[in-house]
Amino acid sequence: MELNKNILKEKNRLIESGFNVPEFDYEEVKKRTMKKPKWIHFGAGNIFRAFLAPAQQELLNKGIDDTGIVMVEGYDYEIVDVLQSFDDLTINVTLKSNGDVNYDLVSSISAYLKMDTHSSDYQTLRELVQSPSLQLISFTITEKGYSLTNNNGDFYPHVLEDFKNGPKHAESYLGKLVSLLVERFDAGKLPLALVSMDNMSENGRKLEEAVLTIAEQWHKNDFVAKEFLEYLNDKNSVSFPWSMIDKITPRPDVQVQRMLEDIGFSNMSPQETERHTFVAPYVNGEETQYLIIEDLFPNGRPQLEETGIIFTNKETVNAVETMKVTTCLNPLHTALAIYGCLLGYTSIYQEMKDEDLVALIKLLGYDEGLPVVKDPKIIDPKEFIDEVINVRLSNPFIPDTPQRIASDTSQKLSVRFGETLKSYIQSEELDVTFLRAIPLVYAGWLRYLMAVDDNGEVFQLSPDPLLTELTPIFSNNELGEKVELDAIQKLLTNEKIFGIDLFKAGIGNEVLQLFEEMTSGPGAVRATIQKVLTNKK
Ligand SMILES: NC(=O)c1ccc[n+]([C@@H]2O[C@H](COP(=O)([O-])OP(=O)(O)OC[C@H]3O[C@@H](n4cnc5c(N)ncnc54)[C@H](O)[C@@H]3O)[C@@H](O)[C@H]2O)c1
Ligand SMILES: O=P(O)(O)OC[C@@H](O)[C@@H](O)[C@H](O)[C@H](O)CO
Numbered sequence: 001m002e003l004n005k006n007i008l009k010e011k012n013r014l015i016e017s018g019f020n021v022p023e024f025d026y027e028e029v030k031k032r033t034m035k036k037p038k039w040i041h042f043g044a045g046n047i048f049r050a051f052l053a054p055a056q057q058e059l060l061n062k063g064i065d066d067t068g069i070v071m072v073e074g075y076d077y078e079i080v081d082v083l084q085s086f087d088d089l090t091i092n093v094t095l096k097s098n099g100d101v102n103y104d105l106v107s108s109i110s111a112y113l114k115m116d117t118h119s120s121d122y123q124t125l126r127e128l129v130q131s132p133s134l135q136l137i138s139f140t141i142t143e144k145g146y147s148l149t150n151n152n153g154d155f156y157p158h159v160l161e162d163f164k165n166g167p168k169h170a171e172s173y174l175g176k177l178v179s180l181l182v183e184r185f186d187a188g189k190l191p192l193a194l195v196s197m198d199n200m201s202e203n204g205r206k207l208e209e210a211v212l213t214i215a216e217q218w219h220k221n222d223f224v225a226k227e228f229l230e231y232l233n234d235k236n237s238v239s240f241p242w243s244m245i246d247k248i249t250p251r252p253d254v255q256v257q258r259m260l261e262d263i264g265f266s267n268m269s270p271q272e273t274e275r276h277t278f279v280a281p282y283v284n285g286e287e288t289q290y291l292i293i294e295d296l297f298p299n300g301r302p303q304l305e306e307t308g309i310i311f312t313n314k315e316t317v318n319a320v321e322t323m324k325v326t327t328c329l330n331p332l333h334t335a336l337a338i339y340g341c342l343l344g345y346t347s348i349y350q351e352m353k354d355e356d357l358v359a360l361i362k363l364l365g366y367d368e369g370l371p372v373v374k375d376p377k378i379i380d381p382k383e384f385i386d387e388v389i390n391v392r393l394s395n396p397f398i399p400d401t402p403q404r405i406a407s408d409t410s411q412k413l414s415v416r417f418g419e420t421l422k423s424y425i426q427s428e429e430l431d432v433t434f435l436r437a438i439p440l441v442y443a444g445w446l447r448y449l450m451a452v453d454d455n456g457e458v459f460q461l462s463p464d465p466l467l468t469e470l471t472p473i474f475s476n477n478e479l480g481e482k483v484e485l486d487a488i489q490k491l492l493t494n495e496k497i498f499g500i501d502l503f504k505a506g507i508g509n510e511v512l513q514l515f516e517e518m519t520s521g522p523g524a525v526r527a528t529i530q531k532v533l534t535n536k537k
Pocket of ligand 1: 047144278
């Protein structure tokens with residue numbers, strides 16, 4: 001069986017194989033979507049295909065909505081080539097913790113377009129963005145996708161070029177987005193919501209800041225009128241709702257490929273693109289999923305509440321997101337990523353059988369994270385961590401790896417741990433010197449950057465935009481030799497990476513000391529973790 005449009009004519013065959021199938025006419029929905037689009041999504045990665053596309057499919061199946069989603073890819077065009085070869089269809093595989101598996105054939109994605117100004121797709125995208133029917137553009141483009149500046153806070157050269165050349169010649173990712181918004185404004189100041197769904201604190205504000213920075217520069221350089229800035233600043237015209245998204249969606253796994261091949265599918269192999277996206281005709285993820293979105297949609301929105309997605313106010317979203325991204329899930333994930341790579345693991349589930357690592361993430365979540373969590377009310381933080389540790393990370397059927405989660409760590413530390421550090425510093429009751437797990441994770445990241453594991457074996461670092469800058473700092477350091485600390489000391493003052501100068505925060509020396517201990521020879525990483533875990537402060 002091939003995954004392509006013909007399969008939609010063989011729904012019974014799929015149902016017999018245990019599949020849930022679309023209950024709408026794919027071609028009709030596609031035609032309607034391209035004529036009267038409501039939802040465009042930027043970032044054709046795995047999470048969107050595993051969570052949001054199935055949610056929209058549910059609305060289509062129930063007859064609550066009648067259009068699909070247009071997926072736009074602006075960073076890795078190879079993803080589009082791969083997914084178009086399956087006629088835009090996706091198989092969503094849900095791996096439940098009791099071993100049950102759900103298969104859904106998802107056909108709610110009506111098109112994949114490249115945000116390439118030299119392609120005909122771009123013309124299509126311009127027309128879609130000027131449609132009065134368009135209600136939202138959502139984003140899962142990773143944290144680095146929102147950044148206009150480098151590590152030193154200087155604008156990237158391609159962003160500076162965009163400032164100078166204006167909307168008609170924009171070539172940076174966010175420059176092209178703002179130029180599309182200029183066209184929507186010119187088409188009659190049409191309203192729209194821009195919804196970031198990436199794991200970042202205050203993700204809506206970060207997207208808004210990036211968009212406004214470009215727009216203001218263009219106004220300064222006389223490319224856009226003051227009214228365009230007013231349009232972007234008016235929540236009844238353009239809104240930037242905040243959101244929290246949660247569903248562990250590992251890279252497509254070969255075991256899942258085999259499961260689909262056993263059902264009779266061919267051509268299921270996952271591929272790694274040149275830009276290191278892992279893409280396959282299927283996506284695989286856990287059963288648990290949460291999406292909480294600020295209800296701020298000036299042109300209306302899909303009725304996603306019918307699929308369990310929660311719409312609420314900004315304060316609640318912020319509280320849930322702070323809970324998940326800065327204390328109760330992502331910091332635990334980052335700790336398992338760093339130490340998993342150092343201790344030779346290739347599976348999160350296997351790491352959850354390592355008593356030291358479980359003790360480390362419990363210390364991080366329950367002891368150090370929970371005290372700064374503001375109760376979001378709609379989810380209990382303690383129950384949330386319990387579920388993360390006892391059910392989700394321990395799910396043996398989820399093929400997640402520390403290597404996936406270690407990607408882009410330099411972009412995440414400021415959010416995953418910096419927010420908690422700041423809360424400790426601001427608090428009158430809490431004492432930053434009480435923290436043991438957070439300094440250990442920072443030190444672990446420095447040790448990780450040596451790209452030598454705890455057995456002394458070289459390993460491959462996961463992709464990260466700062467690797468070329470960071471690895472030379474560690475290149476002269478060898479296990480068992482005295483380490484050169486000057487450049488590392490300077491690194492720890494970097495607020496863009498850590499969210500705060502770690503020396504000003506009062507933990508810089510401890511991080512350096514733990515790092516030094518972990519470089520004393522093979523086995524020193526494990527020994528340092530155990531020492532920290534037994535030392536009570
Ligand atoms: N996978 C998960 O478990 C999960 C869960 C919750 C939230 N998220 C959020 O979603 C993001 C994407 O996850 P995914 O699983 O889809 O990853 P993925 O690797 O499958 O896809 C990443 C997407 O981001 C794009 N991208 C990467 N760098 C970019 C850049 N510099 N500029 C613009 N676009 C860029 C890629 O082209 C691709 O579309 C994560 O970074 C995270 O913030 C992921
Ligand atoms: O890519 P990140 O760091 O934002 O996070 C890596 C994982 O923690 C992330 O992908 C989780 O699986 C996700 O945040 C769970 O909802």
